[in-house]
Amino acid sequence: MKYTETAPKLFMNTGTRFPRKIIWAMGLVKLACARVNANLGYLDKEIAEAIEKASLELMEGKHDDKVILDVFQTGSGTGLNMNVNEVVAERASELSGKKVHPNDHVNMGQSSNDTVPTAIRIASVANAVEKVVPALENMLYTLNKKAEEYKDVVKSGRTHLRDALPVTLGQELGAYYDAFKHDLEQLNNVLEYVKELPIGGSAVGTGLNADPRFQELVVQEVNKVTGLGFKPANKFRAMRFLTDMLLLSGVLRNVAAELYRVGQDFRLMFSGPFTSIGEIDLPTQEEIAGSSIMPGKTNPVTVEATLLVSAQVMGLDHANQIASMLGEFELSMGVPLMGYNVVTQENLIAEALNKFASLVVDGMQPNVEKMKRYAESSPSLITVISPLIGYDKASQIGKMLNKGMSIREALRELGFKDEEIDRILDLRELVKPGIRVKK
Numbered sequence: 001m002k003y004t005e006t007a008p009k010l011f012m013n014t015g016t017r018f019p020r021k022i023i024w025a026m027g028l029v030k031l032a033c034a035r036v037n038a039n040l041g042y043l044d045k046e047i048a049e050a051i052e053k054a055s056l057e058l059m060e061g062k063h064d065d066k067v068i069l070d071v072f073q074t075g076s077g078t079g080l081n082m083n084v085n086e087v088v089a090e091r092a093s094e095l096s097g098k099k100v101h102p103n104d105h106v107n108m109g110q111s112s113n114d115t116v117p118t119a120i121r122i123a124s125v126a127n128a129v130e131k132v133v134p135a136l137e138n139m140l141y142t143l144n145k146k147a148e149e150y151k152d153v154v155k156s157g158r159t160h161l162r163d164a165l166p167v168t169l170g171q172e173l174g175a176y177y178d179a180f181k182h183d184l185e186q187l188n189n190v191l192e193y194v195k196e197l198p199i200g201g202s203a204v205g206t207g208l209n210a211d212p213r214f215q216e217l218v219v220q221e222v223n224k225v226t227g228l229g230f231k232p233a234n235k236f237r238a239m240r241f242l243t244d245m246l247l248l249s250g251v252l253r254n255v256a257a258e259l260y261r262v263g264q265d266f267r268l269m270f271s272g273p274f275t276s277i278g279e280i281d282l283p284t285q286e287e288i289a290g291s292s293i294m295p296g297k298t299n300p301v302t303v304e305a306t307l308l309v310s311a312q313v314m315g316l317d318h319a320n321q322i323a324s325m326l327g328e329f330e331l332s333m334g335v336p337l338m339g340y341n342v343v344t345q346e347n348l349i350a351e352a353l354n355k356f357a358s359l360v361v362d363g364m365q366p367n368v369e370k371m372k373r374y375a376e377s378s379p380s381l382i383t384v385i386s387p388l389i390g391y392d393k394a395s396q397i398g399k400m401l402n403k404g405m406s407i408r409e410a411l412r413e414l415g416f417k418d419e420e421i422d423r424i425l426d427l428r429e430l431v432k433p434g435i436r437v438k439k
Helices: 002-009 020-039 045-059 078-096 102-106 112-149 169-194 214-226 235-240 243-270 283-287 301-323 335-361 368-377 379-389 391-402 407-413 418-424
Strands: 154-159 162-168
Touching (some): 020 335, 045 078, 112 169, 112 235, 112 335, 162 379, 243 335, 283 335, 391 407
């Protein structure tokens, strides 16, 4: 494997290896191309069969230790393609007893410029369907279940980290549900774009040295294996632009941003237990020590790990923005990095979604009475009587409340009877739309 042995001297040698899914996708591309070339009469049947068997072994992970070239290599992914060509050719030669050439046979009708852009798209779509979509669906199921369970649990709303009008815990969880629901819709939409494959473009998109039917037939073979509905791309576009992959990265970034935002809320609700908010317990977090020096301390460890994942996913998206701009004319030069980053983002976000859903959302236990006490104590309840006495007087009463007067005392001074006050301050009604006090 001459190329693979020489390339590390010229590429980076950071130890950063391609994810399993990309190696699987490269094997799938080689299998599909060999099958098509044989069916079209360009490739010896025995050699093609050996390439298929070797490629299948690569897909199954039997030769991962031989795909050694660094992610930080030539920007077209030639290093990855040649590494795979040589691994497959060597194994196919063993299987067939014939001399299988990495370029003449394994790479027939192909170029690094169309095979690697094809493989990273196949890997990203398959990985998203297998991991990210189910993880988002799991998060949605859990949030929806808990939103229904806690639909009547009233708590203080907070704006600017200051007391605000009451809401229910179910309403907050419902907001998270709606955000992730839109993410799932966007993910499914973007995946349809990423499914467009440029295989058959060969070196510059013209398809020189490939049969005119090659692209369509290879895509058909890929779909026979995956069932994912890949489609032929405009080869010139998909070989020079990675913006479809960038859109996918952007959806993953949005999921990460929302996970970060939701995680912050849970950290604050769990803060305490006595000197901060302390509105929820997270029993699952008690299974591991929160401190090496303070016995019995409990920390929101899963939430914090999720925030780190979110930061990494968002950071990789920024790298993808730059990678998508690399290259000129007929070549994108950010292919290996984009593929590595997107599959990594998918793996990270799927793990975080699943752990957060099961250990945080599903595992939380609200401190119902504490939430209710906070809600009843909020000076923002003065908003309820604002339509009756006007904004300016309500603001004056708000200042009185901040000095210690209760909302009930203020309402009594205005002449309200206790039964009227009970009706005005009914928390179950205050979490619904409408004007509760009329002149």
